[in-house]
Amino acid sequence: MSDSPQSLPPDEYLSAEEITTLHDILQQQLAEILSESKEELHDLTEQREVDADELDLAVSESNRDFQLRLADRERRLLRKIQRALQRMQNGEYGVCESCGNPISFPRLMARPVASQCIDCKTEMEQLERPKRAFV
Numbered sequence: 001m002s003d004s005p006q007s008l009p010p011d012e013y014l015s016a017e018e019i020t021t022l023h024d025i026l027q028q029q030l031a032e033i034l035s036e037s038k039e040e041l042h043d044l045t046e047q048r049e050v051d052a053d054e055l056d057l058a059v060s061e062s063n064r065d066f067q068l069r070l071a072d073r074e075r076r077l078l079r080k081i082q083r084a085l086q087r088m089q090n091g092e093y094g095v096c097e098s099c100g101n102p103i104s105f106p107r108l109m110a111r112p113v114a115s116q117c118i119d120c121k122t123e124m125e126q127l128e129r130p131k132r133a134f135v
Helices: 016-045 054-089 105-110 118-133
Strands: none
Touching (some): 016 054
16 A cells, blocks of 8 residues: 555546645555554553552553553544555545545545545435434
8 A cells, every 4th residue: 555646546536736645644644553553552462560459450441441442443544544545546536435426625635534525424424313312
């Protein structure tokens, strides 16, 4: 996935400069997540010291659970970034997966991993909203 922006196919809706900008942002996010993940993994796998009392142990476990939840979120974002870079390589980036319309450059700048235009994403979130109330 370390393709240079110059090796990417031309995009139907985005200029070469816009693609290069978005590619660089995605690559930077990818590198940051991988670097942070290595540090977090090291911290999580270090042998924990024996805590002095039950409260210290409870706080340590709570912190560990929180770190694991963050790591899971980062793992999901990592997959989205890799998928966006693959879509870029395939010439499919910037096209809504739902309706086939272009995803605007400002939307992609705000959320480079976006795979839907704002209209389709809004509609999908509205359809999901009632389901969340019962979970």
